[in-house]
Amino acid sequence: MAAVTVDLHELPTREALAEELSQKVAYVLTAAIERRGKALLAVSGGTTPALFFRTLSDAHIDWPRVTVTLVDERFVPEDSPRSNARLARENLLQGKAAAAGFTGLFREGMTIETAAAEADGVLRKLGLPIDAVVLGMGGDGHTASFFPDADQLPALLSPTNEAVVAPVHATSAGEPRLTLTMPAIIGAPFVALHIEGEAKRQVLASVLRGKDLPIRAVFEHARKPVEVFWAP
Numbered sequence: 242m243a244a245v246t247v248d249l250h251e252l253p254t255r256e257a258l259a260e261e262l263s264q265k266v267a268y269v270l271t272a273a274i275e276r277r278g279k280a281l282l283a284v285s286g287g288t289t290p291a292l293f294f295r296t297l298s299d300a301h302i303d304w305p306r307v308t309v310t311l312v313d314e315r316f317v318p319e320d321s322p323r324s325n326a327r328l329a330r331e332n333l334l335q336g337k338a339a340a341a342g343f344t345g346l347f348r349e350g351m352t353i354e355t356a357a358a359e360a361d362g363v364l365r366k367l368g369l370p371i372d373a374v375v376l377g378m379g380g381d382g383h384t385a386s387f388f389p390d391a392d393q394l395p396a397l398l399s400p401t402n403e404a405v406v407a408p409v410h411a412t413s414a415g416e417p418r419l420t421l422t423m424p425a426i427i428g429a430p431f432v433a434l435h436i437e438g439e440a441k442r443q444v445l446a447s448v449l450r451g452k453d454l455p456i457r458a459v460f461e462h463a464r465k466p467v468e469v470f471w472a473p
């Protein structure tokens with residue numbers, strides 16, 4: 242098994258983490274805008290990112306040139322409390338960041354396969370690679386929607402998967418999901434992992450010691466060490 246390393250940023254508080262990660266993302270997006278006139282940011286859902294989202298929403302970035310998308314999405318409409326699009330709209334696309342564009346992964350009235358193909362096409366048109374990807378991680382070591390029990394997990398984790406967006410069926414996920422694929426994630430020049438609390442720190446430590454959980458595949462295939470932001 243290949244050794245993996247990460248670039249660990251340990252912050253004393255969740256507020257300090259939100260501030261540090263926001264500054265980093267603002268820097269990366271601003272550099273992308275200077276280089277190509279626009280920037281694409283992919284963020285995760287779940288319970289962890291709300292404070293980071295609210296902090297980032299106040300950052301000085303040329304937001305009208307930024308499009309925000311999702312690392313993964315539960316296959317539910319935006320009025321569902323489980324919608325990651327809703328989380329991003331309510332917490333990130335506010336204040337200064339209200340001027341950003343947003344493109345989600347869910348599509349109403351489509352099968353999950355058709356929705357994946359649609360979202361895939363939209364992201365390609367926006368201009369890949371994504372400039373900044375902020376991942377989360379579950380206690381089971383999943384990231385994006387790479388759940389340990391997902392159907393076709395090896396294909397999802399493959400760095401040569403040809404898709405940008407893929408459907409995911411995993412019993413532990415609750416509902417079907419859509420996810421960015423491994424190449425879409427590791428193609429970004431800036432890939433961060435945002436985790437909080439002692440339990441996730443232990444999961445990270447076990448993965449770095451060799452435990453084979455899905456997040457490890459991202460560390461392995463990343464073109465440079467993933468920047469991990471952790472606070473107690």
Ligand SMILES: O=C(O)[C@H](O)[C@@H](O)[C@H](O)[C@H](O)COP(=O)(O)O
Nearest residue numbers: 285286287288289377378379385
């Ligand atoms: O929609 C989601 O659930 C995600 O994007 C997922 O990959 C998330 O990052 C982890 O599950 C961590 O979730 P928590 O922040 O809730 O622990």
